[in-house]
Amino acid sequence: MASLLLRGGKVPLRCSIGPDDPAMNLRDLRYLLAVAEHRHFGKAAESCRVSQPTLSVQLRKLEEELGIVLFERNSKQVVPTPICELLLSHARVAVAEIDAMAALARSAMDPLRGTLRLGIIPTLGPYLLPLVLAPLQEALPDLEIEPWEDVTATLLERLRGHELDAALIATEPDGTDLVTRPLFTEPFLAALPPDHPLAAQKRIGEDDLAPDVLVLADGHCLRDQALAACGLAGPLGGSLRAASLATLINMVAAGYGTTLIPGLAAGAAQDSGIVLRPLRQKASRTVRIAWRAAFPRRAAVEAVARVIAERLAPYAAAAERDDAALDRARGQGHLARHA
Amino acid sequence: MASLLLRGGKVPLRCSIGPDDPAMNLRDLRYLLAVAEHRHFGKAAESCRVSQPTLSVQLRKLEEELGIVLFERNSKQVVPTPICELLLSHARVAVAEIDAMAALARSAMDPLRGTLRLGIIPTLGPYLLPLVLAPLQEALPDLEIEPWEDVTATLLERLRGHELDAALIATEPDGTDLVTRPLFTEPFLAALPPDHPLAAQKRIGEDDLAPDVLVLADGHCLRDQALAACGLAGPLGGSLRAASLATLINMVAAGYGTTLIPGLAAGAAQDSGIVLRPLRQKASRTVRIAWRAAFPRRAAVEAVARVIAERLAPYAAAAERDDAALDRARGQGHLARHA
DNA sequence: CACAATGATTGGCAATGCCTATCGTGATCT
DNA sequence: AGATCACGATAGGCATTGCCAATCATTGTG
Secondary structure (H helix, E strand, O other): OHHHHOOOOOOOHHHOOOOOOOOOOHHHHHHHHHHHHHOOHHHHHHHHOOOHHHHHHHHHHHHHHHOOOOEEEOOOOEEEOHHHHHHHHHHHHHHHHHHHHHHHHHHHOOOOOEEEEEEEOOOOHHHHHHHHHHHHHHHOOOEEEEEEEOOHHHHHHHHHOOOOOEEEEOOOOOOOOEEEEEEEEEEEEEEEOOOOHHHHOOOEOHHHHHHHEOEEOOOOHHHHHHHHHOOOOOOOOOOOEEOOHHHHHHHHHOOOOEEEEEHHHHHHHHHOOOEEEEEOOOOEEEEEEEEEOOOOOHHHHHHHHHHHHHHHHHHHHHHHHHHHHHHHHOOOOOOHHHO | OHHHHOOOOOOOHHHOOOOOOOOOOHHHHHHHHHHHHHOOHHHHHHHHOOOHHHHHHHHHHHHHHHOOOOEEEOOOOEEEOHHHHHHHHHHHHHHHHHHHHHHHHHHHHOOOOEEEEEEEOOOOHHHHHHHHHHHHHHHOOOEEEEEEEOOHHHHHHHHHOOOOOEEEEOOOOOOOOEEEEEEEEEEEEEEEOOOOHHHHOOOEOHHHHHHHEOEEOOOOHHHHHHHHHOOOOOOOOOOOEEOOHHHHHHHHHOOOOEEEEEHHHHHHHHHOOOEEEEEOOOOEEEEEEEEEOOOOOHHHHHHHHHHHHHHHHHHHHHHHHHHHHHHHHHOOOOHHHHO
16 A cells, blocks of 8 residues: 555545456456367467466456456366356457457548548539549449538538538638638529520620529528629519529529529539520639548548549539630630639 | 567567457547547546546557547547447447456355355255255355255266266265365164064164165165175165165065165154164264365355254264163163274 | 646656466376 | 376566656637
C-alpha cells in the first residue's frame, strides 16, 4: 500500500475502486481456449506462437485473477475443471465476437469501401445522378453510394447530424464545421414557351426574364439563384411556386411564364418542347460537394468528387465551345466572356 | 527490425507470424464502449477510472490497430462512425460474455460451492446416504452433492476420467493419482436365518459362516471382503451370487444360507426378520473417501469427509459400547477386544 | 480578450508480457 | 536401477505497454 503514496498528486483513481480488478486480457482467453483445445501446454503455446513458460505463467495468472483452478494438471494429462468448461463457452463467444470485430474493421479499413450516404439537391439529383452513378460504380466498385435527395438546408442538417456523409449542393454552407470542394459550374439557361416573344433571340438577357419568371418553392437554392440572376429580391406577385423542376418546366411549356433551368436539366427540358437559350450574362451555379471537416473517410469523398468532376468535364468543355461559337457568330469575341 | 537481432537465440516466435496482430486488449473495448456511451472523453475516462490522456491514447492506439477511425472528434461532440457502431454491438457482446465469465468465476471461487459428484458403492449408498445427506446439506448449504452409485472399479474409472469428483469406497485404490482419507470403520455382522443353528450364539466365529455363506455378485468389494473374512478364496460351489445387498438379505431370510452384512445395513436387515450377531474376530471394513490427487477442490472433499466422519462417530461409539457390553457379559473383558 | 472546456501530446515510471535457461517430477527405455 | 525423455513450473532479464501529471492546442463564450 506504500505505492499509494509514491506519487505527489492525487491517489491514483483506479485504487479507489473495489478489490475485484479482473484485468482479464483477451490474450489470456486465447491461451485458455488453446490449452482447453490441445490439453497440452506445449502444443497450446505453439498454436499461440508463444513459449510454453509464457503460456504457463499467463494461465496461472488468469487462474489467480479468477480465483479458481482452470485445469487439473497431471503428469500425463491436462483436464479442464467443470467450472472451466462453463467459462470456456463464454470465452469462445467473446473471442469470436472480437474476431468478428477485427474482420469487420479489416474489411472497412479501406476508405473506398462501404457505404457513402450522399445527399443531393432535387434540382440536381435527377439530372446528375444518371450521369455519374455508373462511372462511380466503375471507378469505386467497393463503394456503395446511397443517394438522399432533399433541399440544401435539410441536407446540411443531416450532414451535421451524421446522417449523411457528404452532400452535393450549389451553395457555400456557413460555418467551419463543413468544408466543400467545387466540382463543376453549371450554366443556367433561359426556358421559354415556344411562342414567347424572347424565343426569337439567340441569347437572352437575364433581366428580360424578370417580368414573368416562374420559380420553385421555398427552400430550393435554385429559387433564390434564379431570382438573383433576374435581379429580383423576391418573386413577383403572381409568380407560381413549383414544387419541382419538372413541374416548373411543364409550367413553362404550358405558357405560364419563363424560367431559368440549370444546364444539366436541358435534356429533360427540351423533351417537353420548350425553348432553351443561353443567357447573356452567363448566370450559373457552382455545384460543390460538402462534408464534415472531421469526417474520417475524406478519401472516399475526394474520390467521388474526382469521378464526378471528370465525368462533368466534357459537358463543361462543350458548354464553353457552344458558348464560344455563339459568341463568334455574334462577332463579340472574348469580351462578353468575361463581363 | 533491428530488434530481431538483439537476442542471441532464435528469432522470437511472434515475429514469424503475419503482420496482423490485433492485440485488442479487453480494456480497450471497455474504453471504446465508454466513449461511445458518454460521447465525451473526460466523462468516459472517469467512468473507466483512468485519466483522460490514458483513454485518449489507448483509443487512438485501438484506432490504429484496427486501421479505422472510431470516432469523429469535433470541438463540440464525439460521434461514433458508422463502422464503429457496427463494432460496438460486437464489443458489447464480448464484454458481456467476459463479465459473465468473471461473475461465474466469482460465484465458483468458493470451493464449498457448486456441485460435487460423489460416487458411492452400492453396499454403502442406501444405508449411508440417508444418514449424511441432511447433515451435509446443513453444514455445506452451497454444495450440492450429486451421488452416483456403482461398484468400486467403475467408480475409480469415472473418478480418473473426471466424471466424478470423489468417491466413497471400502478399499484402498492402487496408484498415486488418487488419494484417500479414511472416514469410519464399519463392523461386519453375521446374518442368519432365525432357525439357523448358529443363531443361538451371541457371537459368531467368522469361519463358522463359511459352509453356507452367500455373497454378492462379482465386482462388489463386499463379496471379496466377506469371503476373506470367512477364510475362503472363492465362493463354495453352490453359493448364490446376489446382485444387491437387499437381495442377499432376503436370501438369508428365506433360509438359503448365511452372510456377512456391513453394520450400517443392520437396520434394513433386521426389518426383514433375520438374526444379526457380532463376529468373534470383529471383521470390518474401513470406508474411505477417494479423490484425484490433483483435484482442485480438495477443500470441498475434506469438508464432506469431515461431516460424514462426524455424523458416523456416534455409530462407531455405540458399536464400541455394545461390543464392550457384550464382552463384559461374557466375562472376557478387554482381552478379546484386541485379539 | 481572457477564460473555460475539451481532446491531444509529452516525459517519466511502474507493471506487464515475453523470452531463454533451468528445475522437478513422473514415465519410459534400455 | 539408472539414463533419458516429456512436460509443466520457476527464475532472471529485457522490451513494451499502460498509466499519470503536466502541458499544449483549439474552439466556443462571457
